Amino acid sequence: MSNTTAVTEQFADLSATTLLRFATAGSVDDGKSTLVGRLLHDSKSVLTDQLEAVARASAGRGADAPDLALLTDGLRAEREQGITIDVAYRYFATPRRRFILADTPGHVQYTRNMVTGASTADLAVVLVDARNGVIEQTRRHAAVAALLRVPHVVLAVNKMDLVAYDERVFARIAEEFTAYAAELGVPEITAIPISALAGDNVVEPSSNMDWYGGPTVLEHLETVPVSHDLATCHARFPVQYVIRPQTAEHPDYRGYAGQIAAGAFRVGESVTVLPSGRSSKIAGIDLLGEAVDVAWTPQSITLLLEDDIDIARGDLIVPSADVPPSTQDIQATVCHVADAPLSVGQRVLLKHTTRTVKAIVKEIPSRLTLDDLSQHPAPGRLVANDIGRVLVRTAEPLALDAYADSRRTGSFLLIDPADGTTLAAGMAGTAFAAPDSDEAAAAAPAPADDEGWDF
Structure with missing residues (x-):
């Protein structure tokens, strides 16, 4: 490699002051937006006029106290339905670190938004309602975090106040989630019992859970190592x-x-x-x-x-000592984000870093079932929120790194050439498991040739 040890040593202390990007995820009503609001409020990152606006909006809805979830749920549709639909980004800082937070939707309908929010995250906070434990959507979010190679995952067992701060409830949920996430290959999991509404273990340690001796959510966010191994x-x-x-x-x-x-x-x-x-x-x-x-x-x-x-x-x-191989046949996992489906034989544009080239979807070998991580072979097409394997052939050679090696240069976008709509977000060489490629290829329809697109 061309980078020297001196470069690494020169910036070895960057983790103490660098930016941490993190995303929150969880099922509907698990308390993601309330947790984010509590983080912003208790870390003194909310301006007075913002808090006053939240108080007025809360009073208008008949609430006795300011609803901190409204600090992130800014869309009118979100406030009316009481759920997060879009990815809400918030920026705040403490004396120890700066943060970019992506509050992602919990509903299965908006899985694609979670992919957007977590794609650049160094850490994902997955919330679980202590009353419900690990559910289907919890497993789905853990699978997406693993697929996107998010290096750190925090399991925040929320609403502990509604289960009388019972240590056994927390231990059971933490054990089940940790075992599942470990099967997915999540490298680091930290479990924290919290009550976002009451503020327990969010910014300040909880006096109601003296059996827990670990960090609060903010303390962990401030101290989790961020790799800068140049x-x-x-x-x-x-x-x-x-x-x-x-x-x-x-x-x-x-x-x-x-x-x-x-x-x-x-x-x-x-x-x-x-x-x-x-x-x-x-x-x-x-x-x-x-x-x-x-x-x-x-x-x-x-x-x-x-x-x-x-x-x-x-x-x-x-x-020159580290030249990646170039190829026209790109095997990748994609998350389909458009309402229109992605089909075998479809002509697209592929955008990698600053380069955009014509491409054809040659195969869709499988679609991932996030509930149990099984593969549905040769689906023929992907629809909104689907995650699947694709083989794309480009008009010109591209130098992509494996997504596992570089999330920045191992990722790409598939774009509709007709109107510029983003169709899918791709991760080169990423998969949980691969189906029989010969069987999938035989089942998939042959792509159509067209002038200017037959590579």
Whole structure:
């Protein structure tokens, strides 16, 4: 790898001050929005006018006290139905860490929204109603978190006040969920008993559960390690824009601007440009108008190379010692997010980082049943909220990393070429289990050929 130990050591203390992205998930009425509201309220992250607006809205609904769930449930339809429909993003900070929180819907109808909210999360908080225990939707959310490779999962057993703060109830739920999540390959699970409504173990420790000696939800969020091991990253730089100012001061300036998707780059490093395969060395790095010797994800920079190479938006610059293979046949797991189905033979656009190419859905080998993780072979199509395996052939070779290695450069979007609608979110090489590929291929209808789309 091109990144050195010195880079890792230089930024080894980033976990104490870095940004933590996390998502909340759970079944309807498990208390996700109330938990988020309690976090914001008790961490002093709510402005006075926001709290006053919530108090007025709560009073209008006949509530005796402010309903903290309204801090996140902002859509009129959500407030009227008392459920979360869209992904609500909130930003807050404590002296120890900054946070971006995605409050995702709990209803099975909005599984696709949970995929959206958790796709970039470092941690997922899965809520369970202590009265109901682990249910079908709990398993579904655990499966999605595992599929998206979310590194940390918190099981928040909520409404402990409604079961008399019984330790045995918490222990039974924690054991069942941990066993199920472990089967899915979730790397780390932390169980915390809470009452979001009363504030027990959300920000402050609960005096009602002295049998629990672990962290509160906020304490865990502030201290959970966030990986910044730059030495093991596959360094990737998608070119977004080519800068040629043509000024008297810099008549020959040619810079390649974009955001580093993963890893780090340094001046003097040998790099290769994909898909052309041409190589050069980094002559300079501009960051916020200043020249630097090294830059790392997720900084937005401008790279200058020693050689004049034909580079355009959508090209990928990588270390010459770590060039990913390119392919036109992409096997992936996708979550279908559009109302219109995705079918075998359908012509789509595939967007990977800053590159968009034509593609055809060649096969849909299986659809995942999230309830028991079984595979339904050769479904022929995927509908909204379905998660399935696909084989997509692109018009041009693409360099994708495996999603398990890089969530940023191993992901892509399938787009409707007619109107630009996003059809599906894809994860290269990701699956729980694969069906018999020969059987699935035999059962799937052959894709139609069409001028300009027959690759």
